[in-house]
Amino acid sequence: MGAWDDFLWPLIVLSDPSKFTLTIGLNYLHGTFANDERLVAAGTIIAVAPLIVLFACLQRYFFRGVGEGAVKG
Secondary structure, three states: OOOOOHHHHHHHOOHHHHHHOOOHHHHHHHHHOOHHHHHHHHHHHHHHHHHHHHHOOOOOOHHHHHHHOOOOO
16 A cells, blocks of 8 residues: 555656556656547546446445444444
8 A cells, every 4th residue: 555656756756657557657758748538538448447437336335344344322
């Protein structure tokens, strides 16, 4: 979890675009002098879609755990 949003270290260490992390890859889509908002939005959707699918599949367990933790006594 500590490395999930790591940005600076992979930016310094990685030089091959095929090994970029999600955050570095999305920043790479911005470009230096040109910014294609549709490309960045598509990359963001592709990066977030597996998390949304995972949450949709496991939401009953998530909310059951939240409900059990909220019961007092």
